[in-house]
Amino acid sequence: MKNTTIKPFKKVLVANRGEIAIRVFRALNELGITTVGIFSKEDRYALFRTKADEAYPLNPEKGPIDAYLDIDTIIKIALSANVDAIHPGYGFLSENPDFVDACEKNGIVFIGPSSDIMNAMGDKISSKQMAIDAEVPIIPGVDHAIKEYDEAAKIAAQVGFPIMLKASNGGGGRGMRIVNCMEDLGREFEEAKNESKKAFGDDKIFIEKYLRSPKHIEVQILGDNYGNVVHLFDRDCSVQRRHQKVVEYAPAFSVPEQTRQIIFDSAIRLAKKVGYRNAGTLEFLVDADNHPYFIEMNPRIQVEHTVSEMVTGIDLVQSQILIAEGYPLDSKEISISSQDSIHCNGYSIQTRVTTEDPSNNFLPDTGEITVYRSGSGNGIRLDGGNAYTGAVISPYYDSLLVKAISHDRTFEGAVRKSIRAMREMRIRGVKTNIPFLINVLNHSKFVNGQCYTTFIEETPELFQ
Numbered sequence: 001m002k003n004t005t006i007k008p009f010k011k012v013l014v015a016n017r018g019e020i021a022i023r024v025f026r027a028l029n030e031l032g033i034t035t036v037g038i039f040s041k042e043d044r045y046a047l048f049r050t051k052a053d054e055a056y057p058l059n060p061e062k063g064p065i066d067a068y069l070d071i072d073t074i075i076k077i078a079l080s081a082n083v084d085a086i087h088p089g090y091g092f093l094s095e096n097p098d099f100v101d102a103c104e105k106n107g108i109v110f111i112g113p114s115s116d117i118m119n120a121m122g123d124k125i126s127s128k129q130m131a132i133d134a135e136v137p138i139i140p141g142v143d144h145a146i147k148e149y150d151e152a153a154k155i156a157a158q159v160g161f162p163i164m165l166k167a168s169n170g171g172g173g174r175g176m177r178i179v180n181c182m183e184d185l186g187r188e189f190e191e192a193k194n195e196s197k198k199a200f201g202d203d204k205i206f207i208e209k210y211l212r213s214p215k216h217i218e219v220q221i222l223g224d225n226y227g228n229v230v231h232l233f234d235r236d237c238s239v240q241r242r243h244q245k246v247v248e249y250a251p252a253f254s255v256p257e258q259t260r261q262i263i264f265d266s267a268i269r270l271a272k273k274v275g276y277r278n279a280g281t282l283e284f285l286v287d288a289d290n291h292p293y294f295i296e297m298n299p300r301i302q303v304e305h306t307v308s309e310m311v312t313g314i315d316l317v318q319s320q321i322l323i324a325e326g327y328p329l330d331s332k333e334i335s336i337s338s339q340d341s342i343h344c345n346g347y348s349i350q351t352r353v354t355t356e357d358p359s360n361n362f363l364p365d366t367g368e369i370t371v372y373r374s375g376s377g378n379g380i381r382l383d384g385g386n387a388y389t390g391a392v393i394s395p396y397y398d399s400l401l402v403k404a405i406s407h408d409r410t411f412e413g414a415v416r417k418s419i420r421a422m423r424e425m426r427i428r429g430v431k432t433n434i435p436f437l438i439n440v441l442n443h444s445k446f447v448n449g450q451c452y453t454t455f456i457e458e459t460p461e462l463f464q
């Protein structure tokens with residue numbers, strides 16, 4: 001019998017907003033744990049705060065985003081509400097080691113990995129170094145920050161154009177530049193450094209070979225506090241716009257089995273090597289020759305975690321909470337006795353319904369939703385909470401209205417269910433990307449698993 005320490009939670013604060021706050025409240029609810037929400041002044045009428053058992057206002061003096069980044073206020077609320085733990089959701093403070101430390105210093109469990117792991121895996125350069133140590137393949141390039149142009153030019157010549165300049169602390173598809181030739185390198189290098197400093201707080205830039213039209217394949221993992229790590233198969237997130245995911249599905253059926261196995265083994269090896277605990281995702285690019293390369297690790301729950309839940313039947317958010325309480329993976333509560341006990345059943349697709357208007361360069365629309373009817377029925381799960389008739393969509397936060405997740409025994413069946421759900425949806429008052437999503441789902445390349453990361457930009461008929 002393992003030596004385990006279990007500290008059950010009575011009350012948990014969710015340091016987030018919108019759909020992911022509701023997703024976490026639901027998991028806590030099912031586990032019989034009292035939920036605490038926080039909200040900015042701009043979110044005072046938002047639906048998610050009413051879904052918590054208790055909800056407290058953040059500092060109204062801070063801006064709409066900064067309110068959710070205000071560690072001091074959040075810790076104060078957590079202490080006065082007497083919570084046992086904090087779930088960070090995604091975005092905001094979810095990858096901030098200072099927040100993890102602040103929680104721990106105040107005797108509050110952070111539902112996620114330790115701050116050491118977050119420091120090690122949090123930026124792209126150090127996670128690359130960890131990958132090299134674990135003998136996980138990475139994209140040709142460098143594993144350190146490049147300070148001077150001369151070094152950049154030398155590396156670029158070795159790697160061969162096109163190359164990608166990346167900000168080590170970049171995220172959300174930002175902080176990446178493709179450079180096609182030496183003549184452009186000087187200007188792009190200086191601009192990349194300045195931009196990184198402004199947007200991400202430092203000018204750590206590195207170089208990678210730019211892969212033409214790869215697939216983005218990622219592995220979901222779960223690790224407990226006792227060194228056990230399993231994967232929950234893969235997700236194909238190649239349908240992207242400006243390096244941001246639009247439609248995701250599981251499993252990554254179009255990647256050859258041998259490549260998938262390398263990816264799974266690499267993910268487990270790297271996670272074990274760093275002593276990873278809780279939920280995390282390791283992202284890979286797969287090139288035209290089906291070679292996989294690790295690009296980064298996200299030490300948190302991801303927007304697209306839902307499709308892995310649908311195909312494995314494992315509730316990832318509940319697992320996160322139970323792991324943080326101290327349960328081992330093979331406990332009765334989590335019930336993952338071994339890797340072989342996890343099966344992949346059928347196919348699941350997630351479409352992100354947003355207020356982005358494809359005919360207007362995907363600018364997010366705002367205003368009041370005058371009609372809201374969702375698609376539902378067999379094989380459709382909806383994770384949302386921002387959208388309902390009468391809801392006012394503000395310009396302050398991301399433009400996600402609802403995530404529609406289909407599940408079926410076949411991929412074609414899941415595609416049909418997703419399309420049907422999109423067609424059933426009626427959202428008036430704000431523009432949405434629903435017609436665009438239907439075009440993606442209907443496209444033969446999507447149905448056949450032949451989408452690469454450049455699919456959207458190379459397919460003008462999606463915009464019709």
Ligand code: ADP
Pocket residue numbers: 139164170171172173174176208209210211212214216240243244283285295296453
């Ligand atoms: P972020 O942290 O901003 O999400 P990632 O490193 O995860 O950035 O990369 C996001 C996307 O950018 C990838 O899915 C892929 O489409 C593209 N990308 C990143 N690195 C490369 C590369 N070396 N070559 C080609 N595309 C890349």
